[in-house]
Amino acid sequence: AQSVTQLDSHVSVSEGTPVLLRCNYSSSYSPSLFWYVQHPNKGLQLLLKYTSAATLVKGINGFEAEFKKSETSFHLTKPSAHMSDAAEYFCFVSEDYKLSFGAGTTVTVRA
Amino acid sequence: NAGVMQNPRHLVRRRGQEARLRCSPMKGHSHVYWYRQLPEEGLKFMVYLQKENIIDESGMPKERFSAEFPKEGPSILRIQQVVRGDSAAYFCASSPRQTTNNEQFFGPGTRLTVL
Numbered sequence: 001a002q003s004v005t006q007l008d009s010h011v012s013v014s015e016g017t018p019v020l021l022r023c024n025y026s027s028s029y030s031p032s033l034f035w036y037v038q039h040p041n042k043g044l045q046l047l048l049k050y051t052s053a054a055t056l057v058k059g060i061n062g063f064e065a066e067f068k069k070s071e072t073s074f075h076l077t078k079p080s081a082h083m084s085d086a087a088e089y090f091c092f093v094s095e096d097y098k099l100s101f102g103a104g105t106t107v108t109v110r111a
Numbered sequence: 112n113a114g115v116m117q118n119p120r121h122l123v124r125r126r127g128q129e130a131r132l133r134c135s136p137m138k139g140h141s142h143v144y145w146y147r148q149l150p151e152e153g154l155k156f157m158v159y160l161q162k163e164n165i166i167d168e169s170g171m172p173k174e175r176f177s178a179e180f181p182k183e184g185p186s187i188l189r190i191q192q193v194v195r196g197d198s199a200a201y202f203c204a205s206s207p208r209q210t211t212n213n214e215q216f217f218g219p220g221t222r223l224t225v226l
Binding site for chain 2: 101
């Protein structure tokens with residue numbers, strides 16, 4: 001069975017500084033990994049996904065994530081935070097149709 | 112191509128009433144997933160359905176909750192005799208087929224408030 005751990009429940013950054021959201025997973029197989037973002041009172045939007053192709057995945061809005069099998073990690077990064085990045089972020093692992101989400105990381109961006 | 116639609120967006124029920132949440136998947140999608148997001152918690156998988164079949168309901172509470180995805184019409188998540196603890200956001204997602212590396216497309220959610 002797979003599981004996901006988002007290591008930080010809350011991350012606060014200054015506008016223009018890098019963002020790092022950490023995600024570790026456990027999986028019996030080669031998983032597919034996703035990051036979704038949820039803005040307040042909105043639905044979930046896919047940021048990026050890893051599906052066993054390139055280990056460095058580029059997503060929307062300047063986000064990217066690197067799949068590291070040896071570390072079982074799929075951390076999300078962005079070089080320069082923008083105020084509009086304030087939201088909740090979910091790491092998600094999929095094996096077949098079995099789905100596991102992390103508990104989420106809330107990002108606040110200081111002006 | 113319209114996205115996943117959920118209605119109502121907001122639903123208020125008194126304790127003991129029934130709540131019906133509807134989800135229309137994206138056109139061409141035959142797989143539907145329901146998730147619940149409780150306050151201060153992450154998303155939790157509830158159930159995975161294909162047309163007329165429940166594939167996995169391991170995340171559904173044993174009592175009062177049921178889901179269906181009929182041949183025609185939307186998927187329905189039904190909660191009988193609601194209690195305050197059922198207050199949450201319920202999200203539906205769809206995919207064109209069983210998902211391994213396929214994206215799930217999420218609806219905007221239904222926010223259920225139980226008074």
